[in-house]
Amino acid sequence: MRVDLFDFDLPDDNIALRPANPRDSARLLVVKPDAETILSDQIVRDLPSFLKSGDALVFNDTKVIPAQLEGVRSREGAPDLAVSATLHMRMAPDSWKAFAKPGKRLKIGDRIRFGHSGEACALGTLDAVLEDKGEGGEVTLRFDLSGPALDEAIMAVGHIPLPPYIAAKRPEDERDSQDYQTIYAREEGAVAAPTAGLHFTPELFAALDAAGIERHFVTLHVGAGTFLPVKADDTTEHKMHSEIGYVSPETAYALNAVKASGGRIICVGTTSLRLLESAASKDGALHAWSGATDIFITPGYRFRTVDVLMTNFHLPRSTLFMLVSAFAGYETMKSAYAHAIACGYRFYSYGDSSLLFRKSDP
CATH class of the missing domain: 2.40.10.240 (QueA-like)
Structure with missing residues (x-):
């Protein structure tokens, strides 16, 4: 596909330079491609009301190092x-x-x-x-x-490598050492934070637990390649940089059990999604997995195991905007981003979030 199809204009005022405080007070755009009401404006702490008992959230527990x-x-x-x-x-x-x-x-x-x-x-x-x-x-x-x-x-x-769209506007400071790390980070090795996870608080975890939502962890060490723009004119010409990841046998077993019992897998962040899709066979079964993945997901990709994706708002012409367009539908995501910009949603690493339900396969 042509890369310029994934371009859009984003005003500077929509780029977040600091996270919401508290973290779970950020806005949440819920996108249901197959529903009568496709878009709805919510708050991150409303997340439990869109899930059901027996669903499973999958978090990336990588920890940012001063790289x-x-x-x-x-x-x-x-x-x-x-x-x-x-x-x-x-x-x-x-x-x-x-x-x-x-x-x-x-x-x-x-x-x-x-x-x-x-x-x-x-x-x-x-x-x-x-x-x-x-x-x-x-x-x-x-x-x-x-x-x-x-x-x-x-x-x-070393010091924390803030994304270039933040670093160009202000220097790193002491607050970033806390703000640019999830509360559950434990496996050191990431260059960039899995930013969808920055919205979670102990209070939100408690609400999810009370709602019967399972919580599981995988590890994908996010690389600096996530900051790189796509310079090719066509997606077939773009080369993804590899990232190292790990899915334990216990996690694969637990998530297969969730699917077997009718629950949904909700990935918190595109990193978790890319890792699970790398670890899944064509029939959707997950397996223990470790190694490097350079999976590149664009419209036309058939998802194997992930049902719902929570993710922040991404750069124009980026591989991540291509991924969300593949997940929820290209036209749906163009409309969703236009709505987010018009309504003042905050974009990128410290910005607001979205909850995307997977578009049904044609």
Whole structure:
């Protein structure tokens, strides 16, 4: 499909720079493609009223790490060069793939010292060698530290990589270390938060429990590729960046039991959905799964296991707007986004949310 079909105009005033407070007071646009009333304006804390006992919510429990590193490249015979690197996928105990700027000026074999003004961090210097270069500024960095020692050094010198549409308007601050993390985050490794989950509070969890809604967790470490625009003219020409995920045997078994008893699977976030669709066989059965997924969902995709999706409002021309268009219907989502913009919904990571019911297959 043509990528420009997924374009739309979004006023700057609709882009959220801070989350709602409390988190579950954000607005919720409910979209039911096959119902008489397709769109309805609600609040996130109303979520239990749209679900039923025996349904299951699936959350991504990945935890955002301070994956934005600033450093200095040193190369014999060349002046020092300031380098910014966003880690996005761990390849080995001492190696990460990253998006680096200025990528074109870096060469294989360059040494980069990360930290405060390139100085040693509390655990020693955080040095890396540029081991490989890919397209679009992607590089592979092999660090002098490895395993837990590298993790601690990254925690010491890195900072939270706010999405570019927020970072361009204000700097990261102390509030973001709390705001840009779900209350149930536990598996470290994400570069970006699974933002639909940012709306949940202990009070909302208690209300869902009281309504008999099950709660299950999977892990998909969201990569920096989620921020990248689609530059191709056609969706067939776009390459997705892989992300590492994990579905436990216990979770797969529990979700299969939910489906067998007539319950629905509600994914909180596109990351949870992409992981479950990767772990499902064609008949919809879920299996224990681990590895890298680069699943790219566009209109025409036949969903295997997910019934309902809770997700924030996404970028124009993004793979995620393509995904929601595949899930609830292209025309429905164009109308839903037009309604959201006109009604002042807040977009992107810190914005409002939507609850999408899957459009029936033709």
